[in-house]
Amino acid sequence: MSEVKKIATRESYGNALVEIGKEHEDLVVLDADLAGATKTEIFKKAFPDRFLDCGIAEANMAGIAAGLAASGKVPFMSSFAMFAAGRAYEQVRNAIGYPHLNVKIGATHAGISVGEDGATHQCLEDLALMREIPGMVVINPCDDVEARAAVKAAYEYVGPVYLRFGRLAIPVLNDADYKFEIGKGVVLKEGTDVTIFATGLEVSESIEAAKLLEADGISAEVINIHTIKPLDEELVAASAAKTGKVVTVEEHSIIGGLGSAVCECLAEKAPTKVCRIGVNDRFGESGPAVELIKKYGLDAESIYKKVKAFVKEN
Numbered sequence: 001m002s003e004v005k006k007i008a009t010r011e012s013y014g015n016a017l018v019e020i021g022k023e024h025e026d027l028v029v030l031d032a033d034l035a036g037a038t039k040t041e042i043f044k045k046a047f048p049d050r051f052l053d054c055g056i057a058e059a060n061m062a063g064i065a066a067g068l069a070a071s072g073k074v075p076f077m078s079s080f081a082m083f084a085a086g087r088a089y090e091q092v093r094n095a096i097g098y099p100h101l102n103v104k105i106g107a108t109h110a111g112i113s114v115g116e117d118g119a120t121h122q123c124l125e126d127l128a129l130m131r132e133i134p135g136m137v138v139i140n141p142c143d144d145v146e147a148r149a150a151v152k153a154a155y156e157y158v159g160p161v162y163l164r165f166g167r168l169a170i171p172v173l174n175d176a177d178y179k180f181e182i183g184k185g186v187v188l189k190e191g192t193d194v195t196i197f198a199t200g201l202e203v204s205e206s207i208e209a210a211k212l213l214e215a216d217g218i219s220a221e222v223i224n225i226h227t228i229k230p231l232d233e234e235l236v237a238a239s240a241a242k243t244g245k246v247v248t249v250e251e252h253s254i255i256g257g258l259g260s261a262v263c264e265c266l267a268e269k270a271p272t273k274v275c276r277i278g279v280n281d282r283f284g285e286s287g288p289a290v291e292l293i294k295k296y297g298l299d300a301e302s303i304y305k306k307v308k309a310f311v312k313e314n
Helices: 009-023 041-046 058-070 081-087 089-097 112-117 126-131 144-156 202-215 233-243 258-269 289-295 300-312
Strands: 006-008 027-031 051-053 074-080 104-108 137-139 161-164 169-171 186-189 194-198 220-224 227-229 245-253 273-279
Touching: 006 009, 009 027, 009 041, 009 104, 009 144, 027 041, 027 058, 058 074, 058 081, 058 089, 074 081, 074 144, 081 089, 081 104, 081 126, 104 144, 112 289, 126 137, 126 161, 126 227, 126 245, 126 258, 137 144, 144 161, 186 202, 194 202, 194 233, 194 258, 194 300, 202 220, 202 245, 202 300, 220 233, 227 258, 233 245, 233 258, 245 258, 245 300, 258 273, 273 300
Parallel strands: 027 051, 027 074, 074 104, 104 161, 137 161, 194 220, 194 245, 245 273
Antiparallel strands: 006 169, 137 227, 186 220
């Protein structure tokens, strides 16, 4: 059996920018002295005249991106999630969100999988911060194919978009003909006993967990929620009503991210018992990414055990 191809979605981001840049001269890329890490250096090499290094100053970069958008350009401002969503939050809110400008935020190195960089760089709050901004679209792709498609969709969408990418190479799940649509979840596996809503790198882990559950006679429906906002509320409610139990899985705090979005939807549309799997109100720590994912209970085996226990509850 051949090994599953793995690609970090930050690589997908850099490659997608070049692909889109070849067709659209209004696309410009900004970075905060991290082009090698965010992979915007790929775009810089291809289109040096449309690349701006703003230095270690994300707040200023947000203001520059806002100005470019107001001038008719389509700027992608890029940095680590901790700095793009955290350090520059006020400017993203007031200079980009409030006037609803056509700025795209490419946030890499999100979540616990940043690894050895430690708690200060492992942004576990960005989805919560960005979904709070009125009109901000929030996307967290699960693999290379989806990430590339998400960047293209973000370019075509008129308005602010937050795109979340990771440092760790993760399995490629989708075929080349995959069709991405903002706000539409994707059913990856049908099931009857429990629904697992997953996002980002946790999609592949959830699929593996579902296979383990199947061996125990538990039929799990697995749905990829790539767009945290706007949430596919119709699909969420329908699947919850179908299985009667819901689990959310995210490489993010259980507060304010996918788990919160799903619970908010179900409380209004289809009250259902929910188990949220994510980082439990704590900071991360330094260590190898794969080991941290396991320690924080975000690997397939841990998800399997939690879902199994949850399903067997009365």
